[in-house]
Amino acid sequence: MADIVILTGAGISAESGLGTFRDENGLWTQYDLEQVCTPEGFSRNPALVHEFYNARRANCLDASPNPAHEALARLQRDSRHEVMIVTQNVDDLHERAGAREVIHMHGTLGGALCQNCGARWPAPRVMDPLAPCPNCRMPETRPDIVWFGEMPYEMDRIMNELARAFLFVAIGTSGNVYPAAGFVHEARLHGARTLELNLEPSATSGQFDDSRLGPASDTVPRWVDEMLAAQ
Ligand code: BV8
Numbered sequence: 510m511a512d513i514v515i516l517t518g519a520g521i522s523a524e525s526g527l528g529t530f531r532d533e534n535g536l537w538t539q540y541d542l543e544q545v546c547t548p549e550g551f552s553r554n555p556a557l558v559h560e561f562y563n564a565r566r567a568n569c570l571d572a573s574p575n576p577a578h579e580a581l582a583r584l585q586r587d588s589r590h591e592v593m594i595v596t597q598n599v600d601d602l603h604e605r606a607g608a609r610e611v612i613h614m615h616g617t618l619g620g621a622l623c624q625n626c627g628a629r630w631p632a633p634r635v636m637d638p639l640a641p642c643p644n645c646r647m648p649e650t651r652p653d654i655v656w657f658g659e660m661p662y663e664m665d666r667i668m669n670e671l672a673r674a675f676l677f678v679a680i681g682t683s684g685n686v687y688p689a690a691g692f693v694h695e696a697r698l699h700g701a702r703t704l705e706l707n708l709e710p711s712a713t714s715g716q717f718d719d720s721r722l723g724p725a726s727d728t729v730p731r732w733v734d735e736m737l738a739a740q
Contacts, residue, residue, distance in 0.1 A: 510591065510673050511590075511591045511592060511670045511674055512591050512674060512675055512676070513584075513591070513593070513674060513675070513677075513678065514593050514667075514670050514674040514677050514696065515581060515593070515594050515678045515680060516595050516677070516679045516680070516682060516692055517594065517596045517598060517679075517682065518596075518679075519535075519598060519682070520680065520681020520683075520708055521575075521577050521596075521602075521681035521725045521729070522578075522598055522600055522681070523681065523708075523725070524725065524726045525572040525575045525578070526568070526572050527565075527568055527569065527572050527598075527600055528565075530683075531683050531685065540561055542657070544557060544558075545557060545561040546657055548658060548659060549658075550656075551651060551656070555638040556638045558651070559637065559651075562652040562654065563635050563636060565599070565600075566618045566632065566635075566636075569601065569602075572600065573602075573605070574605050575725070576726040576727075577680070577681075577725035577728075577729035577730065578602045578603055578605070579607070579730075580730040580732075581606070581608055581733070582603070582606040582607035582608040582609075585609060586607070588736060589740050590740075593610070593670050593674075594610075594611045595670075597614060597615050597682060597686065598613070599616055599618045601617065601618070612662070612663050614661040614662050614664070614667065615654060615662075616653045616654040616655045616662065617654075618632065618652065618654070620632055620652070621633070621650055621653055622650070622653040623642035623647065623649055623651075624649040624650070624651050625645050626642060626645035628643065628644035628645065629653055636651075638650075661688060664688065668695065671699065671701070672695075672699045673699070674701050675700075675701055675702065676702050676703075676704070678704045678706065678732075679705045679713075679717070680705075680706045680725055681706070681707060681725050682707070683712060684711035684712035684713035685712050690712065690713055693716045697716065703716065704719045704721070704732070705717040705719070705720040706720075706721050706723075706729055706732060707722060708722065708724060
């Protein structure tokens with residue numbers, strides 16, 4: 510069980526070159542969320558959705574973890590506390606920085622799912638809407654990503670960890686999307702201290718005990734150094 514729960518969002522991967530969603534020229538200014546991030550959008554135009562995620566999968570392969578990802582992996586490795594990382598991100602930069610057991614509550618670009626039979630397998634670099642599912646052969650494959658209106662993964666486990674943690678830290682998230690944006694409330698309900706590390710104030714900044722503004726590649730290593738020096 511974790512003593513420290515860390516929630517990350519697109520902002521932690523921004524300095525690795527991966528787009529955020531709601532910053533200026535963010536992903537939601539280039540694509541219509543309804544068309545590429547909802548089950549309805551997928552059934553209307555699966556080719557557009559695969560194009561959107563194929564582009565992000567390619568970006569992800571070209572990207573590298575930044576000092577913020579590396580600092581969190583160091584905290585997990587060197588802290589005497591149990592540290593759990595829950596991410597809204599679908600990239601694998603936490604893992605490539607050495608983090609362990611990362612919970613991807615919104616799924617991953619590296620996963621594929623069959624809409625027809627529920628089979629899961631590692632996603633190819635480029636997913637094709639006409640490709641048959643390796644299990645049921647139906648051409649209903651999709652990225653294993655949680656879209657709006659779909660239940661995020663591992664919610665029970667996340668809520669259990671929030672109920673026990675003494676510290677909740679949110680990094681690089683605008684606090685617009687639920688249930689992730691509600692985690693700070695959940696943590697406070699159970700007496701945890703709460704810290705936000707973000708480039709600018711988020712929609713939930715007022716709910717955090719402490720908030721440090723700045724780029725994650727600067728604020729996260731600094732915070733991790735403090736945590737490790739204090740133990
Ligand atoms: C659910 C997929 C229930 C992966 C995403 C009406 C109808 C239907 C649903 C709802 C509704 N009203 C509310 C809802 C719930 C809905 C929701 O919250 N909508 C919002 C918009 C109001 N949520 C859902 O639908 C969720 N599911 O509720 O299910 C249910 C119950 C029972 C049974 C079934 C279902 C599902 C939510 C997941 C949706 N999937 N994406 C992908 O494509 O990547 S959401 C998308 O936004 C991403 O996943 C991302 O994780 C998420 C949040 O974005 P952020 O990570 O915060 O990124 P953002 O750009 O917003 O912010 C970046 C931040 O970083 C900024 O603050 C910026 O300042 C900062 N930053 C930038 N640079 C840096 C930095 N910080 C530090 N350093 C830097 N360098």
